[in-house]
Amino acid sequence: MITFELTEEQRELKALAHKFAEHEMIPRAREYDLNATFPHDVCAKAFEAGLMNFQVPQEFGGPGLTTLDSCIIFEELNYGCAGIAGAIGANELATLPLLIAGNTEQKRSYLGALTAKPTFAAFAITEPGAGSDVAAMSTSYRRDGDFYVLNGVKHFISNGSQAQWYVAFATADRQRRHKGVSAFVFPADLPGISRRRMHGKLGQRAGDTAEVTFEEVRVPASGLLGEEGEGxxxxxxxxxxxxxxxxxxxxxxxxxxxxxxxxxxxxxxxxxxxxxxxxxxxxxxxxxxxxxxxxxxxxxxxxxxxxxxxxxxxxxxxxxxxxxxxxxxxxxxxxxxxxxxxxxxxxxxxxxxxxxxxxxxxxxxxxxxxxxxxxxxxxx
Ligand SMILES: Cc1cc2nc3c(=O)[nH]c(=O)nc-3n(C[C@H](O)[C@H](O)[C@H](O)COP(=O)(O)OP(=O)(O)OC[C@H]3O[C@@H](n4cnc5c(N)ncnc54)[C@H](O)[C@@H]3O)c2cc1C
Structure with missing residues (x-):
């Protein structure tokens, strides 16, 4: 049967997010856009209001909302300001690969960190030489004992200069295209990681867009997401x-x-x-x-x-x-x-x-x- 009614809980979520957009986002949006200021304070308030990390399951401290619930919230936050909403919402993209392929320990550690206090995570796949053609990526990895060693540059990464951890994609052999790609999750403060905010965006300027460089970054083997070659x-x-x-x-x-x-x-x-x-x-x-x-x-x-x-x-x-x-x-x-x-x-x-x-x-x-x-x- 088809119904076009939102549930009572969804109506409440929508009203909460709309009120947040009106009171916390719209009054600040112009200034944050003109100055390209990252909205730490608004993100912290969104976190307190339960408007971040929607899809993190309850067992890892999140509200465990559905994709539809998240869309209802996103619509209202973006009514307020897409730049600020992007900063609030980028965690969702980093969360998904963990929900899709992560093991319990990875979820507990990384998703738990997101729900403990207002922090950020980033999903890093795009490179200067590989955007739409994801399988052409050149960020490489090799196995070295209990570690995977990553080298390469990711760019245009949302919240990339703010993230506490990354989900990043790298290839064991570029010639193998999509079959060579694996996914990794690891803390952003590992030695060999450098990052810089990119400037000069047309819009969504409050959001952070960054270049992230991996130079001989030793990711513990426990950071492999799912199966090797399935990234x-x-x-x-x-x-x-x-x-x-x-x-x-x-x-x-x-x-x-x-x-x-x-x-x-x-x-x-x-x-x-x-x-x-x-x-x-x-x-x-x-x-x-x-x-x-x-x-x-x-x-x-x-x-x-x-x-x-x-x-x-x-x-x-x-x-x-x-x-x-x-x-x-x-x-x-x-x-x-x-x-x-x-x-x-x-x-x-x-x-x-x-x-x-x-x-x-x-x-x-x-x-x-x-x-x-x-x-x-x-x-x-
Ligand atoms: C503000 C911002 C935030 C972003 N956030 C993230 C992020 O968090 N994480 C991340 O990994 N990436 C992120 N990206 C990267 C984004 O996903 C890529 O920019 C996008 O996928 C396009 O890749 P590209 O820029 O390399 O363009 P290209 O792939 O070089 O495309 C150039 C043009 O060619 C067209 N084209 C390419 N291939 C084809 C084809 N087969 N058929 C028809 N047309 C084609 C494209 O449509 C486009 O018009 C972000 C980008 C921006 C600008």
Whole structure:
């Protein structure tokens, strides 16, 4: 049977996250964006409010929420500020490989650290020479007694300069492409690890994006996640689980763009009347509302499928591709509705448009989502 009702617990979570966005994020978002300040204080408050590490199981100190619950929270936090929400939410991406392939000791140690106090973790797969083509990675590992020794550079890593631990991917033999890749979890303070925050982002500037370098880093053998040579598979399953979240980020940003546009269209006058009277403006608002409802439903369905154990469904890619592209269009039209003011940073829509762009790029670009979808359709 199909039901479109949220449970009482989900409605409460949504209200809590929305209130947090209104009180703790929106008032600070512009300043944090302009100064590219990492929002330590807001993250600490989110942690206290139970709005971090949603999917960590209760036995490791987390709330053990479902993917759908997480999406409901993410939508509201991203209504507030996608940059700050990114800082709060990046732990989820690092958590997933542990839930997928970690053993009990790894979960207890690393997930337990996240829930004990406000700390960060990062998922490091992208490299300067290998983004969409993950299997082309050159970060290498070799076995040396009770250790794996890692060498290489990861970049564009969310919370990479803040993380207390990493899930990182490396290859035993680059020629073997995806078959050579393994996943490791290890503390960020091991000798040989250096990191630096990367600057000059278009949007989501409050979030941390970093380059992380591994130079003869000796990871204890207990840091291998799952089976050797299965790292590529774990990364792909991680993305299947995480892509609905990008749909929810897009929904939050888009809903904010619509709400700001509605307010402005009613108060701004041209030719002696509110611009909301012009059909050209009304149609943009109507299209926004249609697309937001569609992306929310697609995101919920993709998240629900993940929660039913059907994460390999292409719906996660549908949700990410559709929501990211629609969000870009919606936020661009929000700037249009604001006219010249929309182009300036005095109003929030310019930031929404800049923040939206990342959704078409990370965790698989909009093109890569279509590659995934087409492969499924064509059974390739
Ligand atoms: C702010 C930010 C945060 C990020 N956070 C993380 C993180 O936490 N962890 C992490 O590991 N990575 C992270 N990333 C990296 C992100 O996932 C990659 O940037 C993304 O996967 C694209 O890789 P690329 O930048 O190397 O682009 P490329 O792979 O070089 O792609 C360039 C262009 O070619 C297109 N293209 C490539 N291959 C194909 C194909 N087969 N068919 C059609 N078109 C194709 C792409 O769609 C794109 O338009 C982040 C990136 C940014 C900008």
């Amino acid at each position: 590529f598979k774990y990364a792909m399953i991680t993305f299947d689980h995480s892509r609905p979240s990008i749909g929810s980020i897009a929904t939050g940003i888009s809903q904010r763009a619509l709400d700001e546009s509605l307010k402005y269209a009613k108060q701004r006058s041209a030719f002696g009347q509110p611009i909301a009277n012009f059909q050209a403006i009304q149609f943009m608002l109507a299209d926004m509302a249609i697309e937001i409802e569609a992306m929310r439903l697609l995101t919920y369905k993709a998240a629900w499928l993940v929660d039913q154990g059907q994460a390999r469904s292409p719906l996660s890619a549908y949700a990410k591709a559709f929501a990211a592209d629609a969000c870009m269009k919606i936020t661009t039209n929000a700037v249009q509705i604001f006219g010249g003011y929309g182009y300036m940073d005095e109003y929030p829509v310019q930031k929404l448009m800049r923040d939206a762009k990342l959704l078409q790029i990370y965790e698989g670009t909009s093109q890569i989502q279509r590659v995934v979808i087409a492969r499924d359709l064509l059974k390739l």
